[in-house]
Amino acid sequence: xxxxxxxxxxxxxxxxxxxxxxxxxxxxxxxxxxxxxxxxxxxxxxxxxxxxxxxxxxxxxxxxxxxxxxxxxxxxxxxxxxxxxxxxxxxxxxxxxxxxxxxxxxxxxxxxxxxxxxxxxxxxxxxxxxxxxxxxxxxxxxxxxxxxxxxxxxxxxxxxxxxxxxxxxxxxxxxxxxxxxxxxxxxxxxxxxxxxxxxxxxxxxxxxxxxxxxxxxxxxxxxxxxxxxxxxxxxxxxxxxxxxxxxxxxxxxxxxxxxxxxxx
Numbered sequence: 001x002x003x004x005x006x007x008x009x010x011x012x013x014x015x016x017x018x019x020x021x022x023x024x025x026x027x028x029x030x031x032x033x034x035x036x037x038x039x040x041x042x043x044x045x046x047x048x049x050x051x052x053x054x055x056x057x058x059x060x061x062x063x064x065x066x067x068x069x070x071x072x073x074x075x076x077x078x079x080x081x082x083x084x085x086x087x088x089x090x091x092x093x094x095x096x097x098x099x100x101x102x103x104x105x106x107x108x109x110x111x112x113x114x115x116x117x118x119x120x121x122x123x124x125x126x127x128x129x130x131x132x133x134x135x136x137x138x139x140x141x142x143x144x145x146x147x148x149x150x151x152x153x154x155x156x157x158x159x160x161x162x163x164x165x166x167x168x169x170x171x172x173x174x175x176x177x178x179x180x181x182x183x184x185x186x187x188x189x190x191x192x193x194x195x196x197x198x199x200x201x202x203x204x205x206x207x208x209x210x211x212x213x214x215x216x217x218x219x220x221x222x223x224x225x226x227x228x229x230x231x232x233x234x235x236x237x238x239x240x241x242x243x244x245x246x247x248x249x250x251x252x253x254x255x256x257x258x259x260x261x262x263x264x
Contacts, residue, residue: 041069042138051069153183
């Protein structure tokens with residue numbers, strides 16, 4: 001893996017209270033007058049895990065951007081409801097709109113990974129005035145977290161029963177690796193992603209320039225590449241030798257993403 005000196009400090013969280021009174025932790029760096037990039041992490045991760053420890057915030061600042069980041073509900077320092085209905089796709093999208101409104105930012109360049117990539121797709125479709133261009137890493141072509149078997153995850157939490165499904169076990173292990181994660185909230189997120197129509201709709205894709213980037217060792221690689229081919233202004237980038245968990249820290253991902261975000 002690339003040796004990436006992490007930022008030594010994370011600024012104090014600025015909390016945004018959204019429509020259902022959930023408190024979201026947000027962070028900002030850089031010149032308030034600079035071009036803003038909104039960074040949104042993936043499932044079981046956080047701003048620190050996806051964007052600070054991997055060198056993204058450092059490199060975005062070096063490139064002259066202002067950085068705004070959010071811990072999605074259920075993650076990081078944000079509140080963590082246990083009700084699946086708190087995690088529908090429209091709710092996650094409206095959270096980001098509320099953050100931008102609070103920061104008085106009309107339009108951003110968007111950087112999302114995994115679940116944050118899927119939410120970014122929908123933000124670009126439902127609130128296109130807020131997204132100038134987007135980098136969506138590790139985005140699935142179907143329903144986020146659909147492969148997680150919720151009943152096995154709940155049996156593990158409630159009764160300590162071993163998780164038999166390999167994909168579900170990977171999700172549980174991913175969630176457990178980040179300090180402070182609330183497994184019940186993360187299982188609720190997986191359930192919430194099953195409520196409503198949450199698949200990316202190829203008939204109504206983002207119209208903005210979008211770069212999709214996925215690790216070559218990620219099982220969703222080919223599906224992500226196909227999704228990029230459906231975009232009217234889409235591009236696709238391989239992240240060589242990386243799987244879903246370690247792709248955010250790849251230098252090749254940062255280089256491709258920064259070049260794309262920096263285009264006029």
